[in-house]
Amino acid sequence: MSAEELADRQTETRTVRDALRDGIREEMLADDRVFVMGQDEEDGGSFEVTAGLHDEFGFDRVRNTPISEAAQVGAGVGAAATGIRPLVNLSFSDFIGVCFDQVMNQAGKLRYMFGGASNVPLTIRAIEGAGLNAAAQHSGTVHSLVAHLPGIKAVAPGTPAAAKGLMKSAIRSEDPVVFFENKTIYERRGPVPTDEAFTVPLGEATVERAGDDVTIVATQRLLGEAIAAASDVDDVSVEVLDPRSLYPLDTEAIADSVKKTGRLVVADESPLSYGFHAEIVTRVLEDAFWSLDAPVQRVGVPDTPIPFAPSQEDEVVPDADDVRRAIRRTI
């Protein structure tokens, strides 16, 4: 969160993992319609994000599901439409392929098709990202696919504060939200407001590092890489934004920054073609075209599945060096 946002608040240092859990737990305490389900969820789910919640809330609130993603999401839609607020854990985001109908055709379209007759207050958690040598089917970043779908909101926080604040907003949202977590930043630490009323609204970006010469819009793991790269290039003043929400997207914050800097780098771990990068760039072209002083630069995965061999994973997965080179190319 920006220094401004944090200025008047009491904060504590939390990891992304703990912040997510805090957010879920607070919403479960506040609203007993919140219902958590997923594979091994009673045991904390993948990467132990929900550890302890089954002990605290019991089987009525936290349940293991069989390996049935289509049922998890489809039934999540049905349960959401009939009065509860499911939080469905899909675990690795690559598994969304198994239940894409339930995301695209059910969660995304139900309300619209039925003339607004029912809300779908469903949150789906999905864990993205390369870097653990988990190979092609456990390392993907698929949020561009999902943010593309009409009727679906999507978030992908890069800090503990955003993780907690957005989790609370996602669970409270009357609309379906897919909540993307990056598996390599669960241990990332940062200040989180202690005030229980704290949330991050869907659709608000934040300036994580202020600067004047280049704007970097960076998500998830690459937010950290972008901040590192920004500190590296001490002759250039770099502003780094975390969009936090992918959809709705805070166009204004991004365009305002580019109007100031005149230069744009977009860093996101999605495959480069037809995705998040293109959306950010297009919105900037629409709203800040005349402010641009240099060609925009994209940092992402060059349209490959993620390879297993460490030497190859390092090759295709972007890091701070790639961001640094992108900054240089705008100068």
Place this chain on the structure above:
Amino acid sequence: MLLIREFENRVRDRFADDEIPGFVHLSQGQEAVAVGACGALAEADYVTSTHRAHGHSLAKGLDPEQLLAELYGKEPGQSNGRGGSMHVADLEEGMLGAQPIVGASVPLGTGAGITAQVTGADWCGLAFCGDGSVAAGQVHEAINLAATWTLPVVYVIENNGYSEGMTHDEQHNIDDLAAMAASYGIPGEIVDGQDVEAVHETVSAARERALSGEGPTLVEAKTYRYRGHFEGDEEPYRSEAEVDEWMAERDPIENYVEVLAEREELEGDELTEMRADVEAVVDAAVRFARDADEPAPEAAYDDIFVDPAPDVQRHRNRMKKDGGVSR
């Protein structure tokens, strides 16, 4: 079975020492299912597997040195290090691929059955899947399709009682998964997965059925995994006593050694010699994998397509460019 056991002992140790990257899922305890089933197949038959694929791969005849190199992410691995433990494949040996997307092995096996049927081939497909996978929709769709089209496929559910940390009862409302065969109108066979000869016999009969045009069979092998779901799993969901009991009472290797000894088919030093041979093979595999070259980083851009798309290189070249962008 000895080879699988010993190979995975090495994988366990090399993984613990950080020599093997990523995630590995060991099949120790389940060797008789892999060996009994693959032993019933011909070389031309195709096998599809799961995230727990080392046993199936070795039993289907994959080279242990290459397999370990693949697990190390090295160039001479079956997939040149691009797949690793969870994506082992070797089509020449009839290994159509490990599939860590739970359930996905089953439609792929059905697909092999379609090829066999429409080309009039004399081979069949065999799909391994876990008990947990049976909760996935694509498993049912694929078996139903094979049943409806009378495809030459054998489905082998390895029921080891757990999916990750979840027990059978948390996922299924029936005791025997083979009972589902009735809903597809095909035979369902339950077999003791710790008894290699029983598995062999059951799968042989199922294969024969498949090849004689009578369609698929669903085999449920009751078995047990000794190690955690993945290496590093703390296993809070089961007791050490339970694991010990299976190892002591139901070990597929020890029990078969006894059977063979009783029949006087294993004599003198034969077992000792076999163990020594296996040790030598896996030691050589470790040396081979360690010494093997890493794949070239740029090879990460190969094999995305048969006919490469220029977009990939375009993206890469732009990202690697150092200087400013010309006007």
